[in-house]
Amino acid sequence: MTIDPWQLLDEASTVLAVHAHPDDESLSTGALIAALTASGTRVELVTATRGEEGEVVPGAVEPEDTRPLELIREAEIDEATATLGIAARHMLGTAPALAAGADPRVYRDSGMQWIREGLAGPSDTTGPDSFTRRPLEDAVADLVALIEHVRPDVVVGYDDGGTYGHPDHVQAHHVAAAACTRTGTPMLEVASGEAPEGADGADGADGRSAADAFLWRDHPGTGETVRRAAESYRTQLGVVGWAGPERSDGIAIRHVGGQDDLVPLRTGLRLRR
Template structure:
């Protein structure tokens, strides 16, 4: 059964969404974020990196070195969140998503390469400042700090394969799920429409009333995706439908 996402977390003080890079929040959960924001539930989005190692659509970014791309993607993210109505956002490693007593830090995009099976895998080399090179407990403590500050009542992130396999997505799932377990919070993982087939435990939410906001947010991420009718074209040329239904599965944290 497809339901209204505004009723998903009724009674939950705030939902914490954990995403790896700018644009993931919109592609995967944009409609749900917009619906919860409109209902006054003030979801908190934590973005783990700034997408330094991503590619860029030709002609969209003046400076495509990692730091220039990061700055550009941060600006795009701000535009996307404005379109979705999201006021509460923080990058991991910056207050309030930083463990008390530690100076701020930037977790950089770990990069990726495509494996023979068509899924993403770890890059041949990762920078010392990469998210996946950081001490696991530091990442966990920063995410705990964010959840505590927000008064989170539930956590949402990717499935255990990170969606398409990106190492930062996989780490996001593991960290978010571990924090949910430690804080005894319910944990939901986002599920693709393909993976949702024959899944009786999947909760589906019709986000069509907020689809225009989701599309506007996608357009804000112009260096990463192009909106072509009812499809999304990724920087690598991959096409996918812009989902008007977003699906989640609750798992035991």
């Protein structure tokens, strides 16, 4: 029997979203989170890294601001999560997202480089303390501790493509999948990329069976909230404007590296099996 991931989400009282960096919660799942919180669902967020390796939009930081980038990005994610209505946010490796008896640990941003347009790969300078180099079991144990603390009805995370192949996103998928298996918590995977033409139900175009396909849903009325959340990340992107007829496709943005992108107001989900 095929289980509708949206039914699981609609029936959930508490949802835990798992992301890799500050801004991912807004860019990948902003509309989904805004829709959930507006309907009264409690959403908590855990972020694996502090985004230390991110480039900075020229002029986004005042010359007299000497804070390290991770502190600036912490202020940005605080602003964004408040805008989205997220009830609590956590850093992986910091209690309560820390395995019992473990010393606090920092999972550093692994960095990335573009392999081709729209596809990222590992950075040549990734260090041993990065999220992708530290032992997978450490991160899994930390996320298990948080799941047992929060007791979400479902966990929302990346699919195995990690949205655009960023190594930290792919690692976050593996960590979330393992932690959900260990705790018996349903995991809903967010589709990488945009919805295919006419995809209001199951999308079998990727060669998967109907049970493995994504189901898509629009999130009307979330655009302004998502736009304000995206605007919180001044160091990382610029909001260009609206996209699509009657602003329905999403918010057009330009990343710090000059790449144009879309923050969608539609989400594809599937239940990880």
